[in-house]
Amino acid sequence: MVWLTLPVSGWAQARLSGVVLDSLTQQPLPFSTVFLANTTLGVTTDEAGRFAFERVPSGSYEAVASFLGYRLRRLPVVIATTAQQLTFRLPPTATALGEVVVRATPNNPDDYRKFVESFLGATSFSRQCRIRDPEAVRVRYDAQANELHATCQDYVTVENQALGYRIKYYGLDFRLNFRQQWVAFYGWPIMEDLSSKSERQRRRWQENRRQAYVGSLTHFLRSVYENRVAQEGFVVQRLRRVVNPARAQADSLLTLMRQQTTTRRLLNPARFDDSLHALTKVPRQLEYLYTRPLATEAYRQQLPDSGRVALQFPDLLQVTYAREKPDPAYALHLARTAPLGRAAPAAPTTQVSVLQLLLPQVLLQANGQATNPLGVLTEGYWGFEKLGEFLPVNYQPTSPKSTP
Incomplete structure (x- = not known):
C-alpha cells in the first residue's frame, strides 16, 4: 500500500521572498525564522537576511518573522499567481537594549492545569499532546472577571504524538472565562513534522491526520x-x-417563591422543592x-x-x-x-x-x-475539537491506494 496525495482544486501557487532587517540599524538579521502562520511553511534567512518560499498555495496568510533578542513582526499577505516580496523590520527587545526586565513569578499549579486542559482539549488525540516548555507560559487568574489568562513572551512548544506534529505557538493569548463558560485563544503557530524511522508510525500519523480532517x-x-x-x-x-417567553414568567415565580421560602416550605416542603426544581429547568431559549x-x-x-x-x-x-x-x-x-x-x-x-x-x-x-x-x-x-485535531491550513488529505 502507498499513500497518494489528493490535489485540492483551485489552489494556484506563487513565490514569496523578502528580507529581515534590524529596525534601528537597517542591517540584515541572518538566520532569522520566517514562517506562514498556521502552516508547515517555514524557512531560515541566509547570511544577508534573505528568505524565499518557492511555491505557496493561494490564499490569505500572516507572514511572521522572529529572531532572538528582537520583537516578532507580522505582515498580511495574499498569495495569488504573481511573485511577491516582503521586508520585515524587527525592533530589539528591552533586554537587547540593556533595560531591566522583571521576571514573572511561577505559575499557580492549579491555574496552569486548567489552562492545559482547556488549551489542549479533551479528545483522544488531545491526550497525546504535551507542552514541552511549560516555563514559557505565564498564567494568571483575574478574580474580578472570573477569567484565566495565559500568554507567552516568545512561543510555547506543543508536541502532538497523535498527528506527528511539533507546534511552535508564537504570541499565545489564551482566555478561559468561568462566568460565561467560553474559551478563546489566538496566536501564530508554525507546524513541523515529527521524525520517525518507523514506517508503521508514519502511516499511523497519516491516518490520524486524515481522521482529524474528515468532518472537520x-x-x-x-x-x-x-x-x-x-x-x-x-x-x-x-x-x-x-427566547423562551416562559422563562421570564419562571424567573418571576422563582423570585417570589424564594422571598416566601419559609412560609411555603412549612406548608408543603416536598411540593415546594419540586416546584422550585421544575422552574429552574425551564430553558432560556x-x-x-x-x-x-x-x-x-x-x-x-x-x-x-x-x-x-x-x-x-x-x-x-x-x-x-x-x-x-x-x-x-x-x-x-x-x-x-x-x-x-x-x-x-x-x-x-x-x-x-x-x-x-x-x-x-x-x-x-x-x-x-x-x-x-x-x-x-x-x-x-x-x-x-481542539489542539489535538489542529492541522496546518496547507494540509491536503491523503487516501490509501492499493499497489498492484
Missing part, C-alpha cells in the same frame, strides 16, 4: 467553496433559536430544527464578477457528518458538561455541529479557511 470545519468549508457539500458527506439544516436539508444555495453565495465564495445565511446551520463516528471521548465530554439537574445525553452516533456567523457575510478561501476567522462561531462537535 476545514473539510466542510472546503466543500462549500468547491460546491461539493453533499458529495463530501455533510447534511446541512437550518436551526433557529428564540427554544430551538427549532428544520428537518428538510438545505440546498447549498441557501448558505453559499457566489459573488458576481469576482469568482469569490462566501457564507451567508439566516439563523444558524446544523451540520451533520455521519461517515465517521464521533470520538468516544465526546460522550464523556457531553456528560461532564450537561446542565445540573439534567440527565446526560445518550452517546451520539454522528458528528453534529452548529455554525453561527457573527458577520452578515464571511468570505471563504480555497484552503477551507474563512478570510475573517473571527466571523465564524462553532458549537457542538467542532467546539469540542
Whole structure:
C-alpha cells in the first residue's frame, strides 16, 4: 500500500521572498525564522537576511518573522499567481537594549492545569499532546472577571504524538472565562513534522491526520467553496433559536417563591422543592430544527464578477457528518458538561455541529479557511475539537491506494 496525495482544486501557487532587517540599524538579521502562520511553511534567512518560499498555495496568510533578542513582526499577505516580496523590520527587545526586565513569578499549579486542559482539549488525540516548555507560559487568574489568562513572551512548544506534529505557538493569548463558560485563544503557530524511522508510525500519523480532517470545519468549508457539500458527506439544516417567553414568567415565580421560602416550605416542603426544581429547568431559549436539508444555495453565495465564495445565511446551520463516528471521548465530554439537574445525553452516533456567523457575510478561501476567522462561531462537535485535531491550513488529505 502507498499513500497518494489528493490535489485540492483551485489552489494556484506563487513565490514569496523578502528580507529581515534590524529596525534601528537597517542591517540584515541572518538566520532569522520566517514562517506562514498556521502552516508547515517555514524557512531560515541566509547570511544577508534573505528568505524565499518557492511555491505557496493561494490564499490569505500572516507572514511572521522572529529572531532572538528582537520583537516578532507580522505582515498580511495574499498569495495569488504573481511573485511577491516582503521586508520585515524587527525592533530589539528591552533586554537587547540593556533595560531591566522583571521576571514573572511561577505559575499557580492549579491555574496552569486548567489552562492545559482547556488549551489542549479533551479528545483522544488531545491526550497525546504535551507542552514541552511549560516555563514559557505565564498564567494568571483575574478574580474580578472570573477569567484565566495565559500568554507567552516568545512561543510555547506543543508536541502532538497523535498527528506527528511539533507546534511552535508564537504570541499565545489564551482566555478561559468561568462566568460565561467560553474559551478563546489566538496566536501564530508554525507546524513541523515529527521524525520517525518507523514506517508503521508514519502511516499511523497519516491516518490520524486524515481522521482529524474528515468532518472537520476545514473539510466542510472546503466543500462549500468547491460546491461539493453533499458529495463530501455533510447534511446541512437550518436551526433557529428564540427566547423562551416562559422563562421570564419562571424567573418571576422563582423570585417570589424564594422571598416566601419559609412560609411555603412549612406548608408543603416536598411540593415546594419540586416546584422550585421544575422552574429552574425551564430553558432560556427554544430551538427549532428544520428537518428538510438545505440546498447549498441557501448558505453559499457566489459573488458576481469576482469568482469569490462566501457564507451567508439566516439563523444558524446544523451540520451533520455521519461517515465517521464521533470520538468516544465526546460522550464523556457531553456528560461532564450537561446542565445540573439534567440527565446526560445518550452517546451520539454522528458528528453534529452548529455554525453561527457573527458577520452578515464571511468570505471563504480555497484552503477551507474563512478570510475573517473571527466571523465564524462553532458549537457542538467542532467546539469540542481542539489542539489535538489542529492541522496546518496547507494540509491536503491523503487516501490509501492499493499497489498492484
